[in-house]
Amino acid sequence: MSAALAPAAPAASPVAAGRRRRARRRRLVVTGLVMTVLALVVVGLCVGERLYSPVDAVRVLLLGEQVPGASFTIGTLRGPRVLTGLLAGVAFGMGGAVFQTMLRNPLASPDIIGVSAGASAAAVVAITLLGASGSGVSVVAVVSGLLVAGLIYALSWRRGVQGARLVLIGIAVGAMLESVISYAMTRAGIYDANEALRWLTGSLNSAFWADLGPLAAAMAVLVPLLLVVARRLPVLQLGDEAAAGLGVRPDRARLALLLVAVALVSVGTATTGPIAFVAFLSGPIAHRLLRGAGGLLVPAGLVGAVLVLAGDLVGQHLLVARFPVGVVTGVLGAPYLLWLLARTNRSGGRL
C-alpha cells in the first residue's frame, strides 16, 4: 500500500528509464520548490510598509552595511521574521511528513495527534498563569512537547507500538490538553488570553534574532539526523515482520524517527506557536508534486517553508486586518483538509 511513498528502493524498479524519469522529476520538483522559497524570501525581505530593493537586503544582511531605514526594517524585523518562517516551515513540514509516512496516514500529523497540543498547553499555561514570555515560553514548550510525545509513545506500547493505537491515544491526549488550554484561558486576564490565542494560532510577529539562534542551532543538528534516521523509513513501511527480516528493529527505528520528528516540531512550535496545518499539509502536497519520485522529507520541508512564508505575506499585507500566519494557513488549509480527507477515505487510506 505504501509503494507510492517509498523512495526508489535499490533494485525495486527494473526499468532504468523509469528511474531516470523519476530522478528528473524529483530534481525538477526540488529545484522548483527551492526557487519558490528563495523568491518568497526575497519578497518577504523587500515588501512591507516600505519597499526596499533586493540589493538593500543583500547589503544589510550579507554585507552588514548600514542602510538608513533598511538596516532596521530588514536587519531587525524582516530578516529574522523571514528566516524564522523558513526554518519553522521546514521543521513543521519534515516533522509532519515523518509522522504521516510512518503511521501510514496523512491525517496522523503532529498537530492532530496531540504532540503540538502538548507543546501548546504548557506554553499557554506559562503565558497566562505564570506570566512567562519570550525564551521562557520556548523552553517550556520544547520540554513539554517531548514529554507529551514520550507519554503518548509509552501509552501506545503494548508488545510494540502500532500506528493506529498511537494515533488514537494521541487524539485522546490532545483532547485532554485542549481542555487544559481552555481552562487556562478562562482564568487569565483578557490581555494575556489574547496573547495566548495569538500564540496558539501561530505568529511570526515575535520572531527576532535572539530566538532564531537556538532554532537554527537545533535544526542544524536535527535535520541531518532526521535524514540519516529516515533511511529506515522505506523498510519500516514494508511492515514490521518484513523490516525485521531485513535486519531493522522496527520499534527502535520507529522510536528514533519519532524522537527526532517530535523534537523538530516542538522546536518549531516553541518559536512561532503551532502554525495551523503546516505540519499536516506539507507532506500530502509534496507527495502530489513528486508523484512517487523519491523521498518525501526534503520536498515536504520545502513545501512547509513555502506555506509559512506565503501565509505570512498574505496575512500581513492582503487581508482586512493584519492576521497572524496561522490564521491564513488554517483557513486556507481547512478546505484542502476536508477534500483530502474525503479523497483519502475513498481511495482507502493512502497519502
Add this chain to the structure above:
Amino acid sequence: MRPAHLRPLRAAAAVAVVGLTLTACASQSGTTTDATEDAATGAPASATFPITIANTFGETTVEAQPERVATVNWGNHDVPIALGVAPVGIQLTTYGDDDGDGVLPWTFAGLEALDATGDALPVLFDETDGIPFEQVANTEPDVVLAAYSGLTEEDWTTLSEIAPTVSYPEFAWGTSWKDMALIDGEALGLKSEAQALVDDVVAQIDEALAERPDVEGKTVAYTWIDPADPSTIGVYTPLDARVQLLSDLGLVDAPSVVELAGDTDQFYVNLSAEEADTLADVDVLVTYGDDTTLETLQADPLIGKIPAVERGSVVVVPNAEPISAATSGPTVLSIPWVLEDYLDLFQAAAEQVG
C-alpha cells in the same frame, strides 16, 4: 473608513526629510531638533533633556524633546493628546469602539481639538498580530509611549531600536492612569504639565463627587458575571486598572475583595455563586451588562442573596460600549469624558444603600 491604509504613503513622503535629520542627529548633536521643537509642540519645554526613565526592562533615555510621538497598546495615546501633542501613530482600537473607525470617542474628540482628524489622523496601528513594528518604525517616531501595556522584553528591545520606548514600571497592564500620564508625560518632557493634568482630572472628580454626596466611602466589588453562566462570579482584584479608578472616585475596595485577591498577581479571581454571601460587605456591586442585568441578578437564588444586589445598589456598566472602554482602561482623557455619566450610575446605586 480606515484611513490607516492611506497614511503610510503620505507619512512616508512627509517624513523623508525628518528621517534625514534624525539620522543626522544620531551622529552629531541635536541642534536641528532644538530649533524646531518649541514651535512644533507649542508648549515650552518644562524639563531638561536628556531624560532617563527606568522600567522593568531597563532604562529609557530620551535625548531631546520628542516631536513625533508614537503610542502602542491600550490608552497611551490619550496622554500626549491631552498634553497638546498629536501623536503620529496610535493603536487601532477594536474593543468598545462606537462607530467602527478604530478610535474611541474621547480620543477622537481630543484629536479633533488638535486638528488631527481626517487626513491628519494618526496612523492606526493594527495590533491583531501583536505590535506592528514596521508600521511603528514607518511613522519615524522620536519616542514610543507604552507606560500602560503588556510589552514583552523582546517587544521593548525592538521598539527601542526604533525610538526610546517607555514601558511599564512594574508589571504588564498594571499601571494606573495617573502613573501612565506621569510616565508618558515625563518622556515628552512635560512631566509638570502631566502632573497638572492629573491634578485637574482629580479636581474634576472632586467636583463631580461633591454633587453626588452618597458615593464617597462606599465599599465596592467590581465583578464580571457571564449572563449565560451565573454559577461563577468573576471578581476583579485591586490590581486591575478599573478597580483602581474606583478608589480614585472615592470608593473603597470591600474587605472581602481584598481577602479574595490575597497576594495573587492576576487581575481577577473566580468565586462560586454558592459563596456569594462572601460579598456581603459590599455596598455597591459593579458589573457589566444591559437593562435586564439587575433583574436577572436579583432573580438568581444565590447572586440575589448579595445584599447589594438584593437592594439594587448595583452599577451596570453597558457591555462593550465606549463607557465600559473608558472605565476599564481609564486615561486622563477618558475619565473627564465619562465622569458625569459614570458617577451618576454610582450615585443612583449608592442611594439604595441604607
Add this chain to the structure above:
Amino acid sequence: MTLLHPTPTASSGGRSASLRRRRTVGLTVAVAGLALAVLASLAFGTRVVGWQDVVAGVLHPDTDVIAQAAVQSRVARTVLGLLVGAALGLAGAVMQGLTRNPLADPLLLGVSSGASLFVVMGIAWLGLSTLTQYVWLAFAGAAAASALVYGIGSLGREGATPLKLALAGAATSAALSSAVSMVLLSRTDVFDTFRFWQVGSIGRADLADVAQVAPFLLVGAVLAVGCARGMDALALGDELATGLGQRTLVVRLVGALAVVLLCGTAVAIAGPIGFVGLVIPHLARAFTGPSHRWLLPYSAVLGAALLLLADVVGRVVARPQEIEVGIVTAVLGAPVFIAIIRRRQVREL
C-alpha cells in the same frame, strides 16, 4: 417478541439466564449509583452545607438562608446534569452502535467544535449573549458538523472505521477552530465572552432553560430507544441485518437524528463536554453485553451518574472557585479512553 431474536447473546439458555441476572443486578446497582450521585450533587458543593439545610433546601427551601438557596440552586444544576449526562450517555451508545465504532464521542468527533463555530459567529455578528439565544445556533452547528464528519469518515469501501472517524473528527475540529480563531483575534470583546462558553459547564442553566430544551432530549431519547433493535441487527453486519428484516437505511437515519438531537441539545445548553458519551457505553457493556435494549437505559443512567459525580469533583477541589465539569470529564475521561484503546486488538481499530 420471540419472532425477532437478532441479539447474538440469546444463543444458549444457561448463559442467557446468568446474563439476565447480571443485567438486573447491574441495573439495580447503576440506579443506586445514580441515586447516590444525585444525593452527592445536592449535598456537596463549593459551600459546605449541613444536612438539615440540604434537606430543607430540597423540600421546602427558605430562600432567605443562603445555605438553603445554595442547595436549591443545586437542584436545577442536578436536573440539568441528569438530563445532559443521560443524553450524552445515550448519544454515545447510539453513535457507537450505528457506526459499529467503539470510539465514537461528540467531542472527539467534532460535533462540539461545529457548535462552537456557530456560537462564535452568533456572538460576533448577531450580538447574542444569552443561553437561550445560543441554543439554536449550537444546535445547527452540531448537526452540520456531525453530518460532515460522518459523511467524510464513512467514505470508502470499509465504511466508517474507528480510525477514520476519529481522524475525520480531529481534523474537522482543527479546521473549525482555525475559523473560530480568525473571528476571535480581531474581536477582543467576542473572545471575552466566548472563552467562557467554550468550557462545558452545567452551572449555567435554570429550570426554565431546562424545560425549554427537555422536549428535544425526550424526542431524541425516544428515537434512540426506537432503533435499539435495529442496531442489534446492524451489529451483525448490513447483509444479515437486511436478512433479518431490518431496513438498515431507516435505522441509520433515525439513529443519526437521535444523536443530533441529544448531542446538539446537550452541547447547546452545557457547552462542549467530552468523554462521557465515549466511556459510558463501555462501562455499560460490561453488564449488558451488546444488546441495545439493555445498553441504552444503562448508558443513560450511568451517563447521568458520571456527569454529576464529575461536577461534584469540580465543585469541591478548588474552593471557593469552581472547575467546570467539561474540564473534569476530559481529565478523568482521557485515561479511560486510553485504557480502552490499549485493551483492544489493533485489528479491531
